[in-house]
Amino acid sequence: MKKTNFSRLGKDIWRQKFIYLMLIIPLVYYFIFKYIPIWNAQIAFRNFRSVRYGITGPKTPWIGMANFKEFISSFYFWSLMRNTLGYSFGKLCVSLPVSILLSICIYECRITPLRKTVQTLSYLPHFLSWVIMYGILLALLSPSDGIVNELIRMFGGKPVDFLTNSAVFPFLVIFSDAWKEMGWSAIIFIAALMGIDVSLFEAAMVEGANSWQRVKYITFPSILPTIVIVLLLKIGTIMEAGFNQIFMLYSPAVYNVADIVDTWVYRQGLLDGRFGLATAAGLFKGLIGMCLLFVSNFFSKKVSSSSLF
Amino acid sequence: MAKKKKESVAVRLTAADKGFNITVNTLMTFLLVIIVIPLWCTITMSFRPNDYLGSYIQGMFMAPWHWSFSAYHALLGNNGFLIAFSNSLKILVFGVATALFLTIPLAYGLSVKDLRGRSIISIFIIIPYVFNVGVVPTYILVAKLGLRNHLFSVFAPVAISTYNCLIMRAFFEGIPNDLRESASIDGCNDIQTMFKIILPLSKAIIMTIGLYYGVQFWNDYFRPMLYLDKDYLRPLPILLRNILLAAGMNEFVEANAFGNASIESIKAASVFMSAIPMVIAYPFIQKYFTKGTLAGSVKG
Numbered sequence: 144m145k146k147t148n149f150s151r152l153g154k155d156i157w158r159q160k161f162i163y164l165m166l167i168i169p170l171v172y173y174f175i176f177k178y179i180p181i182w183n184a185q186i187a188f189r190n191f192r193s194v195r196y197g198i199t200g201p202k203t204p205w206i207g208m209a210n211f212k213e214f215i216s217s218f219y220f221w222s223l224m225r226n227t228l229g230y231s232f233g234k235l236c237v238s239l240p241v242s243i244l245l246s247i248c249i250y251e252c253r254i255t256p257l258r259k260t261v262q263t264l265s266y267l268p269h270f271l272s273w274v275i276m277y278g279i280l281l282a283l284l285s286p287s288d289g290i291v292n293e294l295i296r297m298f299g300g301k302p303v304d305f306l307t308n309s310a311v312f313p314f315l316v317i318f319s320d321a322w323k324e325m326g327w328s329a330i331i332f333i334a335a336l337m338g339i340d341v342s343l344f345e346a347a348m349v350e351g352a353n354s355w356q357r358v359k360y361i362t363f364p365s366i367l368p369t370i371v372i373v374l375l376l377k378i379g380t381i382m383e384a385g386f387n388q389i390f391m392l393y394s395p396a397v398y399n400v401a402d403i404v405d406t407w408v409y410r411q412g413l414l415d416g417r418f419g420l421a422t423a424a425g426l427f428k429g430l431i432g433m434c435l436l437f438v439s440n441f442f443s444k445k446v447s448s449s450s451l452f
Numbered sequence: 453m454a455k456k457k458k459e460s461v462a463v464r465l466t467a468a469d470k471g472f473n474i475t476v477n478t479l480m481t482f483l484l485v486i487i488v489i490p491l492w493c494t495i496t497m498s499f500r501p502n503d504y505l506g507s508y509i510q511g512m513f514m515a516p517w518h519w520s521f522s523a524y525h526a527l528l529g530n531n532g533f534l535i536a537f538s539n540s541l542k543i544l545v546f547g548v549a550t551a552l553f554l555t556i557p558l559a560y561g562l563s564v565k566d567l568r569g570r571s572i573i574s575i576f577i578i579i580p581y582v583f584n585v586g587v588v589p590t591y592i593l594v595a596k597l598g599l600r601n602h603l604f605s606v607f608a609p610v611a612i613s614t615y616n617c618l619i620m621r622a623f624f625e626g627i628p629n630d631l632r633e634s635a636s637i638d639g640c641n642d643i644q645t646m647f648k649i650i651l652p653l654s655k656a657i658i659m660t661i662g663l664y665y666g667v668q669f670w671n672d673y674f675r676p677m678l679y680l681d682k683d684y685l686r687p688l689p690i691l692l693r694n695i696l697l698a699a700g701m702n703e704f705v706e707a708n709a710f711g712n713a714s715i716e717s718i719k720a721a722s723v724f725m726s727a728i729p730m731v732i733a734y735p736f737i738q739k740y741f742t743k744g745t746l747a748g749s750v751k752g
């Protein structure tokens with residue numbers, strides 16, 4: 144019995160040898176670029192001083208949880224957590240309603256040129272990098288030659304340096320993200336709207352429902368499941384507050400309100416050479432992220448039978 | 453879009469319907485203005501002559517025949533800019549080629565439902581995706597492999613995105629299995645089936661995923677900053693950042709033979725130049741990506 148199983152296994156593998164052949168290179172890639180970093184992550188538990196001394200060995204001794212203790216008890220810890228979660232929630236609260244509104248407007252708009260223009264242009268900023276966004280924000284907001292400050296001056300106000308003002312900076316981060324991503328995040332809602340059965344609207348019109356009521360009772364409820372899924376999937380990535388964006392926009396003047404775990408890890412680990420501490424912080428964030436991902440995946444499977452994996 | 457609906461709406465409009473249409477159109481116009489102003493402001497700033505006396509807001513409504521191209525002359529005549537541009541192009545082309553070369557076979561292999569060990573391989577690729585160890589361990593790996601100061605280091609650590617691979621796999625799974633079977637009856641092996649049957653049917657997803665990778669590599673600032681410290685290797689985002697921080701501006705202003713490009717217009721022009729490849733590629737690929745993006749959301 145066992146022997147036949149084995150020979151069947153062998154036969155199956157031989158039959159699909161070309162597929163395994165195709166898989167070899169990508170899997171070797173995974174081993175090198177995804178698994179060796181996981182192995183390297185053990186320096187979070189070691190006193191790692193330099194790449195020269197290696198990851199393992201007597202020159203990088205085990206120090207247990209010391210790096211984690213230092214990170215969690217450090218003066219920065221709570222402000223890093225507050226900023227990371229604050230930016231994620233803030234972005235969620237602003238950009239989700241905005242993209243839902245955008246998608247409903249695009250769906251309901253009867254002026255075709257306007258609709259097409261908005262739809263096409265609203266995707267575009269998603270493809271611009273945060274360096275480019277930084278350039279655009281400078282053109283808008285710079286205290287000496289930005290458009291916004293010119294308006295402020297015109298109305299007799301004092302120019303504000305938005306990028307280095309710690310009271311304004313969080314809003315700048317949240318709203319610039321909403322501006323950049325609203326069209327792109329609306330795609331999934333537009334797709335859901337396209338799936339609505341048109342006969343529902345016809346029936347509603349026969350019953351005398353006006354446009355507002357149709358949006359309230361048909362359009363919005365039809366995309367509610369999609370909204371729930373998007374919300375759940377966003378919760379899975381709540382620890383990702385947007386490294387590229389904040390890294391590009393922040394400056395020492397706003398570190399206290401701008402620093403998220405990722406930017407802090409970068410500065411500690413790669414600028415100040417505290418590799419062990421930074422890896423510990425990265426692992427800490429990675430573990431929380433993993434738990435959240437499992438939770439959100441579990442619930443989105445329950446709600447909609449669609450999941451990431 | 454909803455053509456049927458449009459016809460039936462035209463039948464009878466109540467006051468509430470009219471109000472609704474006005475609200476929607478106003479909102480759309482408002483959104484259009486919000487989207488366009490920042491872009492337009494940057495573009496017009498790049499065309500502004502140095503001796504322009506009007507305010508910045510007036511500059512936004514400047515007539516095109518008053519536009520000055522001196523900032524673009526200054527940039528295109530600058531060696532540093534051209535080198536950065538060609539580095540970015542190299543990263544884009546080699547990066548996307550490598551990424552697709554690795555992602556397509558992986559996604560295809562994983563989409564074969566009766567593959568022995570398929571679930572083990574899936575778990576193998578999903579573990580690193582779920583458990584993100586952060587930037588330092590990867591940095592150490594790249595340093596140890598001696599990839600620093602090699603353009604390869606910019607895309608090698610991210611040459612397969614597991615997320616993109618899963619989207620692609622979902623698309624391949626949607627292709628009827630009968631096609632594969634009939635190809636194998638006709639004597640195709642799995643590699644031939646992939647090239648002759650599956651890939652021609654998957655243009656939309658390949659374009660979409662290629663676009664995702666291309667955008668990622670073209671826009672990447674962080675990895676070039678980490679791994680490349682030589683001036684002749686720096687890609688456009690690094691140069692753009694330096695220009696925006698007004699570091700090394702002198703070389704542009706002095707090298708400018710026309711002598712009438714202001715620092716602001718050079719900044720804005722370099723922003724625009726960095727965006728150009730994305731803006732040019734965008735309409736061609738746009739028709740694919742709605743299709744391709746949805747492939748992932750329907751069956752993930």
